[in-house]
Amino acid sequence: MADTVSPERRSAIMANIRSRNTTPELKVRRYLHSAGLRFRLHKSGLPGKPDLVFPSRRICVFVHGCFWHGCERCVDGTRAVKSNSAFWIEKVRKNRERDARNESALEADGWKVLTVWECQLQSPVTLKRLATRIKNAPKRQAVRTPPANRAA
Numbered sequence: 001m002a003d004t005v006s007p008e009r010r011s012a013i014m015a016n017i018r019s020r021n022t023t024p025e026l027k028v029r030r031y032l033h034s035a036g037l038r039f040r041l042h043k044s045g046l047p048g049k050p051d052l053v054f055p056s057r058r059i060c061v062f063v064h065g066c067f068w069h070g071c072e073r074c075v076d077g078t079r080a081v082k083s084n085s086a087f088w089i090e091k092v093r094k095n096r097e098r099d100a101r102n103e104s105a106l107e108a109d110g111w112k113v114l115t116v117w118e119c120q121l122q123s124p125v126t127l128k129r130l131a132t133r134i135k136n137a138p139k140r141q142a143v144r145t146p147p148a149n150r151a152a
Helices: 007-015 023-034 085-108 118-122 124-136
Strands: 052-054 059-064 112-117
Touching (some): 023 052, 023 118, 085 112
Parallel strands (some): 059 112
Antiparallel strands (some): 052 059
């Protein structure tokens, strides 16, 4: 079946899809904040710019959309794309490879990486378990360097 909208309209629709502050991400953020957890958003110095970062616990949380990151539980990585399927299959494959590289780099640097899938957010238990895992993670001691001596 061919696409039902013009290529220009499809391009406009796809251009409006955000990578930050998505509905699933906001749902996770609201729940964790209400549970008393504080975090940083989209920390640019880390591989993949994790959606949520808990620096004191060295935990990064990624909130993945099932289609864009190829959730195997619900879309088998491609969700029966009908138009330009070769492009989308390759796009999702590359996204998954990039996700794996970023996760490996973070773990090699001592971070614990947690991934929440969009489809998991339909169960309130998922958010409760996520909050519990983060709260139970040991806090690391902050290493503070003394201020440099200033010349008078």
